[in-house]
Amino acid sequence: MTGMTYEERLTAPRSWWLLAFGAGVSLALILLPFGALPLLGGLVGGTAAGAVAVSSYGSARLRVVAGSLVAGDARIPVGALGEAIVLDHEEALAWRSYKADPRAFMLLRSYVPTALKVEVTDPADPTPYLYLSTRAPERLAAALRDVRTA
Numbered sequence: 001m002t003g004m005t006y007e008e009r010l011t012a013p014r015s016w017w018l019l020a021f022g023a024g025v026s027l028a029l030i031l032l033p034f035g036a037l038p039l040l041g042g043l044v045g046g047t048a049a050g051a052v053a054v055s056s057y058g059s060a061r062l063r064v065v066a067g068s069l070v071a072g073d074a075r076i077p078v079g080a081l082g083e084a085i086v087l088d089h090e091e092a093l094a095w096r097s098y099k100a101d102p103r104a105f106m107l108l109r110s111y112v113p114t115a116l117k118v119e120v121t122d123p124a125d126p127t128p129y130l131y132l133s134t135r136a137p138e139r140l141a142a143a144l145r146d147v148r149t150a
Helices: 014-034 036-057 089-095 138-147
Strands: 004-010 060-065 067-073 074-079 080-087 106-107 115-120 128-134
Touching: 004 138, 014 036, 014 067, 067 089, 067 128, 080 089, 080 138, 089 115
Parallel strands: 106 128
Antiparallel strands: 004 060, 060 067, 067 074, 080 115, 115 128
């Protein structure tokens, strides 16, 4: 199977975009004593910088493509992965806090309440599991199962 079987983009919540605008307003107020043009430049520049920061943080992608799981910058062959466990809100919170293993790979977005925990079965890899924030953990687990059985 070489086609894309799953794709999700973890976007930042809408409320975070207000923070980007707030950064622009803050910079504009800092530049207010220097006149109207610096104020306008601060508003535009600060808002743009804040928007870039929010966008880059919120642009994490999860994909299952060409026999691999791509999570952010990591690319892991599905053959090196074991059982995928769907985590509801409470379990996801536990696995990203007191149950977490510091060796685990975590694509963590705190604003996404559900997650998928995938065991790593490759004996050469010290990573015990992947913690993947996802809004559709059942679909991602199914896509991994489908690629593994294909």
